Amino acid sequence: MKTVVTVIFTMLFVSAGIISVEAAPVSTLVISEIFYDRNGTDNHYEWIELFNGTTGAIDLSGWSIGWGGDDYSDGKIQLDGTIDPAEYLVFGGPASDQSNGNPIYSLAVDLNPDLQNSGTIADGIALFHNPASSITAATVPFFSVIYGISNSSNLIDHTGVVGTVDVGDAPAGQSIEFFAGDDGWVINSSPNPGSGSLSTATVPLPSAVFLLGSGLFGLVGFRRKVIKI
Ligand SMILES: [Ca+2]
Ligand SMILES: [Ca+2]
Ligand SMILES: [Ca+2]
Ligand SMILES: [Ca+2]
Structure with a gap:
């Protein structure tokens, strides 16, 4: 169950990350x-x-x-x-x-x-x-x-x-x-x-890398919270 919850929250975190950094x-x-x-x-x-x-x-x-x-x-x-x-x-x-x-x-x-x-x-x-x-x-x-x-x-x-x-x-x-x-x-x-x-339309790589980083960061951050509970 914890794994499911972790996945859901990670998805939410990553989604939030996409919205916040989308230019x-x-x-x-x-x-x-x-x-x-x-x-x-x-x-x-x-x-x-x-x-x-x-x-x-x-x-x-x-x-x-x-x-x-x-x-x-x-x-x-x-x-x-x-x-x-x-x-x-x-x-x-x-x-x-x-x-x-x-x-x-x-x-x-x-x-x-x-x-x-x-x-x-x-x-x-x-x-x-x-x-x-x-x-x-x-x-x-x-x-x-x-x-x-x-x-x-x-x-x-x-x-x-x-x-x-x-x-x-x-x-x-x-x-x-x-x-x-x-x-x-x-x-x-x-x-x-x-x-x-603003960003250029045809160079998505820098933002994609940033998204990946923020998603991983969210995953790590939430797992730490689960362990504390
Ligand atoms: Ca003037
Ligand atoms: Ca003026
Ligand atoms: Ca400006
Ligand atoms: Ca003025």
Whole structure:
């Protein structure tokens, strides 16, 4: 009987382990988190985080980020450098302290104009597979997020048609973070620039190894409890 109970509890433990470490996979370059509203002045404290969900390094010289209220071309930055597979990079600032999550910037650049703080009328931020110099109000983004209450400005998404709102307006000091899968975008009360829970879609090995380890750990841990009883 003890063996049966042990097996059941081990299965529960392993199941819990799978749920807790499961990271939604992505297979492209995405915007993974945005900090647009600090407690107090936003200027110099805003940042945008990217995640490379592919299995190869990406040359960012052909990519840019744009943002705005009526379209994605109010502000633009040209990206540069390389982002490795499963790597997070943070752009913006250049200020960094506890009030904006202590980001370490791969490109420290003032976002000008500042990122919109949203509200009733949603705003948008987009990743373009185009150089910044070519971005216009009509350019279709590679990836985008529309944040706020209502997309009354008719911001488009990656399909080129008016998109739906992805997430609400984050309170000052919080961020919006992309979890992929069913969770999509969420408001994050603990901004985590440079890290996150995303994984690449085609490299399952590291998480599988971790799961195996946590399952074995659960088995050992429960057996110790049984012996004590
Ligand atoms: Ca603010
Ligand atoms: Ca700024
Ligand atoms: Ca702002
Ligand atoms: Ca993050």
